[in-house]
Structure formats: structure tokens, C-alpha cells
Amino acid sequence: MTAYGLAHLRPPAVLPEEAFQYLERIQATLDPYGGKFLVHGAPVQVVEGDWPGSLVLIGFPSLAVAREWYDSPAYREILPLRADHIPGDLILVEGCGPDHDSAALAAALRGAA
Known part of the structure; x- marks a missing residue:
């Protein structure tokens, strides 16, 4: 089952050098795990609520593979370049x-309540 890494980032007005280093190196950490950028910082159109910042969406072959990438030595090496300089959330x-089937999900949730 396809899985996704989703980041809601709130970068500063001026990106620090470390952020550029992260951007230059992240693809090499994704390649061995089949990770592909699907959305990478494109402007968002907020139609409900509030969304300060940017969105990054990466597709992976499975949740297990996504976790392997996140825990990999190669990604752990560059993670501080982003995490220490750009606040955000990652799931x-x-x-x-x-x-x-969303109707079947509703029925299951209703039955569990």
C-alpha cells in the first residue's frame, strides 16, 4: 500500500545555508527507498482554515519503507539541517x-461508537 511523508513546514523569510544543503542532499536519501516528491513547496490555496507555511508530500511504496527511509543513517545525517532551522511537523x-469506500468507513465508525 502506498504511503506518504507529509511535512507542514514554516520556513523563515530567509533560508539559512543549512536548508540549502538539506535540499541538495535529500534526493540521494530517498532514491534507495523509492521515495518521490509529489508536492514540494508549491503555493497552497487555503480554502478552509489557516495554513501558514508550505507543504511537502513524498510518496513511498509502503509505510514500512517510509519508516526505513526516515530511520536510515543517510537521512538521519541530514535531518538536523532542516529540523534545527525550519520549524514544522512531519507525519x-x-x-x-x-x-x-467512505460510506463503509462511516458504517464501521458508527458501529464502533
């Missing part, structure tokens, strides 16, 4: 399969 999440 790993499994996607829905092609047969996902």
Missing part, C-alpha cells in the same frame, strides 16, 4: 487503496 501515513 508518515498509509494511503487508501483503490477500493476505499
Whole structure:
């Protein structure tokens, strides 16, 4: 099942040198795990609520592979270049399969309540 790494970042007005180093090196950490940028800092159109900052979305073959990438020595080496200089939140999440049915999910949730 496809999984995603989603980051909601709130970069400073002027990026520090470390952020550029991170950007230059992250793809090499993703390649061995099949990680692909799907969204990378494009402007967002906020239609509900508030969204300060930018969005990064990376696709992986599975949640286990996404976790392997995040825990890999190569990524751990560059992580402080971003995390110490750009505040934000990062999650790993499994996607829905092609047969996902939101009505069936509602029924299951209703039954569990």
C-alpha cells in the first residue's frame, strides 16, 4: 500500500545555508527507498482554515519503507539541517487503496461508537 511523508513546514523569510544543503542532499536519501516528491513547496490555496507555511508530500511504496527511509543513517545525517532551522511537523501515513469506500468507513465508525 502506498504511503506518504507529509511535512507542514514554516520556513523563515530567509533560508539559512543549512536548508540549502538539506535540499541538495535529500534526493540521494530517498532514491534507495523509492521515495518521490509529489508536492514540494508549491503555493497552497487555503480554502478552509489557516495554513501558514508550505507543504511537502513524498510518496513511498509502503509505510514500512517510509519508516526505513526516515530511520536510515543517510537521512538521519541530514535531518538536523532542516529540523534545527525550519520549524514544522512531519507525519508518515498509509494511503487508501483503490477500493476505499467512505460510506463503509462511516458504517464501521458508527458501529464502533
